[in-house]
Amino acid sequence: MASTPLSSAGGNTALTPLPAGERLFGWRDHAALWLSLGVGLLVMQIGAYLVPALGTQAALTVIICGSILGAGLLAWTAKIGCDSGLSSAGLMHATYGSSFARLPVLLNIVQLIGWTTFELVVMRDGTMAIARQSGSFSASLWPVLTTLLWGAVLLALLSGSMVRLVRKFIGRYGLPLVIASLLWLSWQFLSKASAQGLEGVWNRAGDGSMSTLSALDLVIAMPVSWLPLVADFARHGRDGNSALRGTWLGYAVANIWCYALGLLVALTTPSTDLVAALLLAQGGLIALGLILIDEVDNAYGDLYSGSVAGHSLKPGWSVRRWGMALAVLCTALALVLPMHSLEPFLLMLSSVFVPLYGVILARLAGQANVVSLVTERKVNISAVAIWLLGVACYHLCAQLAPSWGAALPTLAVTFVLARFTRKLLNSPQVSAAA
Numbered sequence: 001m002a003s004t005p006l007s008s009a010g011g012n013t014a015l016t017p018l019p020a021g022e023r024l025f026g027w028r029d030h031a032a033l034w035l036s037l038g039v040g041l042l043v044m045q046i047g048a049y050l051v052p053a054l055g056t057q058a059a060l061t062v063i064i065c066g067s068i069l070g071a072g073l074l075a076w077t078a079k080i081g082c083d084s085g086l087s088s089a090g091l092m093h094a095t096y097g098s099s100f101a102r103l104p105v106l107l108n109i110v111q112l113i114g115w116t117t118f119e120l121v122v123m124r125d126g127t128m129a130i131a132r133q134s135g136s137f138s139a140s141l142w143p144v145l146t147t148l149l150w151g152a153v154l155l156a157l158l159s160g161s162m163v164r165l166v167r168k169f170i171g172r173y174g175l176p177l178v179i180a181s182l183l184w185l186s187w188q189f190l191s192k193a194s195a196q197g198l199e200g201v202w203n204r205a206g207d208g209s210m211s212t213l214s215a216l217d218l219v220i221a222m223p224v225s226w227l228p229l230v231a232d233f234a235r236h237g238r239d240g241n242s243a244l245r246g247t248w249l250g251y252a253v254a255n256i257w258c259y260a261l262g263l264l265v266a267l268t269t270p271s272t273d274l275v276a277a278l279l280l281a282q283g284g285l286i287a288l289g290l291i292l293i294d295e296v297d298n299a300y301g302d303l304y305s306g307s308v309a310g311h312s313l314k315p316g317w318s319v320r321r322w323g324m325a326l327a328v329l330c331t332a333l334a335l336v337l338p339m340h341s342l343e344p345f346l347l348m349l350s351s352v353f354v355p356l357y358g359v360i361l362a363r364l365a366g367q368a369n370v371v372s373l374v375t376e377r378k379v380n381i382s383a384v385a386i387w388l389l390g391v392a393c394y395h396l397c398a399q400l401a402p403s404w405g406a407a408l409p410t411l412a413v414t415f416v417l418a419r420f421t422r423k424l425l426n427s428p429q430v431s432a433a434a
């Protein structure tokens, strides 16, 4: 991070396009980054939530469709971020107006603090489980020390360059090891399914306690949770189309694989503890260890994006300073907060960010000069109104018609309304009257 002008320039670099010389990512870098960010224990955990509600085949169909759709949204946003060179905060300013955008930017920082804390807790618990399994230690102080250790790793990474981390480490070394772990675990649990009778596992029916569309919501919630971060990385890309292709491919493969692996573990293992189930697999200790290490880049990605967002609000603090402060805060939170259920947290975030990005995509996609919109007005009333309507729509759908899901109807409503009003506001008569 230190080597990018983001951290060194005096101005608000989150709200101006990244200079061409700083755009080094090709499609392989985007794909490696998003494959790596898409892999995680949390993702597998949500995959496991799909059963016994859904049958195996229905769950797999939902995983594939939801991942392609969700990763497509991510990729589309990546293209807008890369074409404009703006950060996520910049896209929010261009859509909602320079004063109002501070609210979604702040909400984004809050969600990123939440994600980083979750990731730290997951890394701590995973490390403790591995240590217990290998009989290494069990003293009550170890959870604190493990949390502090992971927090220190994040601080060390934040003092370096994000671009170098992605290109030199993740793409070259981190990803091959993670893919090898996933292949190994998939093989182990497929063998288990085969020993239990592949046909029985494949044809297992669901108990109907969750509708297909609600399950789709749960699958889409994961890629959607990355929407507010994607432009912060995509703006480092050389061109928008390769950002789109790389992000789509990388994230869709990771999401499908991890959700499906979580599903497979839940189908073949009675335990509800995913980490324990993974550890019991042959070679699970090493595979889980590598996946845990991969979890570091998720926490890092959250902090990096949170610090770009923070810098957009308070440019007097460099991106690096923001990163350090957020890392310390999240480590402290991970020490004191118990990890509650992830599902409500994810769905709550979706209710804010699905409509937020329905409006951003509708207003900015195909827009010739996104950068000029950043300072064009203080509050874009129509965009704000559609976003708030979208948040209400999400919760109403979830309450009144849960079987229809909430993410897709909300996305469709906000996108269509924002696109239609964009055309209307851009029409010559309205522009002349304005």
Ligand SMILES: O=c1cc[nH]c(=O)[nH]1
Pocket (backbone or CB within 6 Å): 042, 115, 116, 119, 222, 225, 226, 229, 298, 299, 302
């Ligand atoms: O760490 C994570 C995981 C999912 N989504 C995020 O935004 N961050």
